[in-house]
Amino acid sequence: MISIKLHKTLAKFAKDNNINDTEIARVVTVHKDRYIIQDENSALKAEITGNIRFTAQSGADFPTVGDWVRFTKMDDENAIILELFPRFSLLQRQAVGKHGDVQLIAANVDTAFIVQAVGHDFNPNRLERYLAICYAGNINPVLILSKTDLVEKSECLKLIDEVKNRLKNIKTIALSNETKEGIDLLKTELETSRTYCFLGSSGVGKSTIINQLLNKQILETRTISESTSKGRHTTSHRELFVLENKSIVIDTPGMRELGVTDSSEGLEMTFDDIADLADECKFSDCSHTSESGCAVLNAVENGNLSEESFENYLKLKREQEHFSSTVYEKRRRDKEFGKMIKSVLNEKKRSKPR
Numbered sequence: 277m278i279s280i281k282l283h284k285t286l287a288k289f290a291k292d293n294n295i296n297d298t299e300i301a302r303v304v305t306v307h308k309d310r311y312i313i314q315d316e317n318s319a320l321k322a323e324i325t326g327n328i329r330f331t332a333q334s335g336a337d338f339p340t341v342g343d344w345v346r347f348t349k350m351d352d353e354n355a356i357i358l359e360l361f362p363r364f365s366l367l368q369r370q371a372v373g374k375h376g377d378v379q380l381i382a383a384n385v386d387t388a389f390i391v392q393a394v395g396h397d398f399n400p401n402r403l404e405r406y407l408a409i410c411y412a413g414n415i416n417p418v419l420i421l422s423k424t425d426l427v428e429k430s431e432c433l434k435l436i437d438e439v440k441n442r443l444k445n446i447k448t449i450a451l452s453n454e455t456k457e458g459i460d461l462l463k464t465e466l467e468t469s470r471t472y473c474f475l476g477s478s479g480v481g482k483s484t485i486i487n488q489l490l491n492k493q494i495l496e497t498r499t500i501s502e503s504t505s506k507g508r509h510t511t512s513h514r515e516l517f518v519l520e521n522k523s524i525v526i527d528t529p530g531m532r533e534l535g536v537t538d539s540s541e542g543l544e545m546t547f548d549d550i551a552d553l554a555d556e557c558k559f560s561d562c563s564h565t566s567e568s569g570c571a572v573l574n575a576v577e578n579g580n581l582s583e584e585s586f587e588n589y590l591k592l593k594r595e596q597e598h599f600s601s602t603v604y605e606k607r608r609r610d611k612e613f614g615k616m617i618k619s620v621l622n623e624k625k626r627s628k629p630r
Contacts, residue, residue: 283384286344286361295346301355303343303383304516311339313347313355320355322347328357335371340380341514341526342471365414367473370537370599378537382473382514382526387416387465391476391485393423394435400442401588404546405536406475407446408592412542418447418465420474422481425452442585445548453484463489466523471516478530486527489519536596543596547589549581564590 282290282300290300297316304319305312311322324339332338337360339345344361367381367388390406392398403419410417419439424432432450439448449465451458462485466472474482487493516526536542544551550572554562558569564586567573575581 282344282361283364285364286384289362299346299348301345301347302516303339303341303345303357306339306341306514309338311357313345313357315347318352320347320349321353322355322357324357328360335378335380336366336368338380340383341516342383342385342473344384367409367413367415367475368537369409381475381528384471385413385415385473385526386470387418387472389418389420389462389472389474389485391420391422391474391480391482393480394421394427394432395423397477397480398435400438400584402477403439403443404585404588405592407443407546408536408542410542411545412537418449420458420462420485421448421450422476422485423452423454424450424457425454442582443546451481451485453481453488456488459485459488466519466521466525468522469524471524471526473526473528475528476530480530482530483527486517486525489525490517491520536592537599540596543589543592547585550586550589553581 289295301313301315301320301322303311303322304314309324311324313320313322322345328337339357339360343363345357346359346361347355347357349355363383365385366383367385368378369381371377371379388406388410390403390410392403398421407417421432421435436448436450439446449458449461451462453459466489474486476482514526514528516524518524550564553571553575554564556571557564557567559567562570562572564570564572572581572586576583576586
């Protein structure tokens with residue numbers, strides 16, 4: 277069962293709004309628009325109120341796994357979600373196929389374990405993308421290099437050095453689900469009542485790791501295809517589990533597309549070396565593309581800054597700026613549409629016979 281031990285900001289919200297423990301639950305599973313919530317006593321099937329549905333401005337206004345909610349019971353098995361608590365962290369990406377909208381991955385997460393399999397899946401550019409969405413959501417990232425038994429130890433150490441050279445501030449754990457090496461080190465990271473999620477492509481070992489932590493074969497597992505080097509899709513939804521030490525882990529589906537949203541802070545924290553160099557540029561609005569006196573371009577030319585990392589930074593920055601402009605345009609159109617509807621209704625009211 278879920279212990280109703282709230283983050284201090286959430287506890288203040290509950291106190292300020294006179295919400296008692298019997299009204300508080302946590303979202304543990306999401307299947308499209310169906311939810312399972314859990315309090316200290318039981319798990320309940322839940323739906324959201326019409327007010328939540330119709331006042332939502334974007335996908336970010338709907339519940340996701342990890343959310344704390346106020347609810348009311350309909351019967352012993354069903355409940356209605358009345359209100360979402362404020363989130364102290366939020367993991368989200370661009371919604372696939374929906375311009376200017378977001379898809380939520382998990383909420384109220386303390387640490388995200390980014391899992392990349394050595395050999396097939398290790399990709400520094402994708403790792404930086406994951407870091408950007410973690411930092412944007414106020415979440416501490418830790419890298420797990422999985423399936424280390426598939427390569428020589430020297431290759432594994434080489435990958436760890438590559439990460440340290442390119443991303444100096446991220447903690448790295450090398451782990452093998454086969455030999456169990458690294459599992460105990462991972463367990464020392466898990467603290468009571470704190471929430472962790474596992475991110476990564478399909479087939480990198482996320483579900484297997486969670487099975488190891490649960491000491492149960494709960495999640496289905498599959499491997500990376502040898503012919504395509506791509507993971508086969510296993511987890512189809514997000515789900516929350518409570519471990520023996522009362523820490524909480526969230527499994528997420530493998531994500532091939534991971535578009536960054538409109539938070540520039542996530543990019544600045546991921547590429548902090550570029551942010552530091554930017555302060556030395558000749559022009560305060562330097563785009564770091566062709567300007568004279570650009571400290572960032574000078575660092576790339578001198579070999580003090582990875583050219584690959586810099587190119588990835590520019591790509592993610594363009595993506596973030598495009599998303600921001602799309603959101604702005606979408607809001608502008610929605611506002612104009614709202615004004616038009618209001619005008620039509622007012623015109624009908626005036627033309628109504630007295």
